[in-house]
Amino acid sequence: GENVEQHPSTLSVQEGDSAVIKCTYSDSASNYFPWYKQELGKGPQLIIDIRSNVGEKKDQRIAVTLNKTAKHFSLHITETQPEDSAVYFCAAFRSRGSEKLVFGKGTKLTVNP
Amino acid sequence: ETGVTQTPRHLVMGMTNKKSLKCEQHLGHNAMYWYKQSAKKPLELMFVYNFKEQTENNSVPSRFSPECPNSSHLFLHLHTLQPEDSALYLCASSLAGAATEQYFGPGTRLTVT
Numbered sequence: 001g002e003n004v005e006q007h008p009s010t011l012s013v014q015e016g017d018s019a020v021i022k023c024t025y026s027d028s029a030s031n032y033f034p035w036y037k038q039e040l041g042k043g044p045q046l047i048i049d050i051r052s053n054v055g056e057k058k059d060q061r062i063a064v065t066l067n068k069t070a071k072h073f074s075l076h077i078t079e080t081q082p083e084d085s086a087v088y089f090c091a092a093f094r095s096r097g098s099e100k101l102v103f104g105k106g107t108k109l110t111v112n113p
Numbered sequence: 114e115t116g117v118t119q120t121p122r123h124l125v126m127g128m129t130n131k132k133s134l135k136c137e138q139h140l141g142h143n144a145m146y147w148y149k150q151s152a153k154k155p156l157e158l159m160f161v162y163n164f165k166e167q168t169e170n171n172s173v174p175s176r177f178s179p180e181c182p183n184s185s186h187l188f189l190h191l192h193t194l195q196p197e198d199s200a201l202y203l204c205a206s207s208l209a210g211a212a213t214e215q216y217f218g219p220g221t222r223l224t225v226t
Contacts, residue, residue: 004155031212032212034215036217043203043205043217046214046215049214093211093212098171099168099210099211099212100158100161100171101211102155103155103156106155
């Protein structure tokens, strides 16, 4: 089945710096890749997603890139702010057989003021 | 406010107890999900309902029993749980299947003593 690896598990940056989180997936049939942000005491919230027919998508300070050949995708946050501190999860949608989202283990991002 | 509510937010139960978790969505979505979130592990999909019909049971032990009486409500009935079942249980909903944005509730923090 699908397997999603996420790195790093923790990331600490200074306010204003950029943060990059990387994920790899195993199933070449996966075609939808969302990123979720989970703040303390809350459920995950979608922040950006990308489908396999595009290589990059941007929304203000957040961007996601996808390399289908290498089967990896990355989240880029520029000009980080303390409120970006949270746990970020990548996921891959496996449409072959059982349709479900497979999540990575998460990255705890800390933005230091 | 995500439009997905869960009750209770915290639950402590003994291994011989029977309890139920409740999820309600006010978004007009057709799919609902139960996930288990444990420390240092990816979110684990437990059950999926599409239009009130269960479409996924991700090899979940029978001590967890889901119920979906209508598209807006989802329950997770618990009985004779084990301490390793202690986790955050998240409910989510989406307009269509898993390749569309999932909206998560805040979760129920379950502790089995």
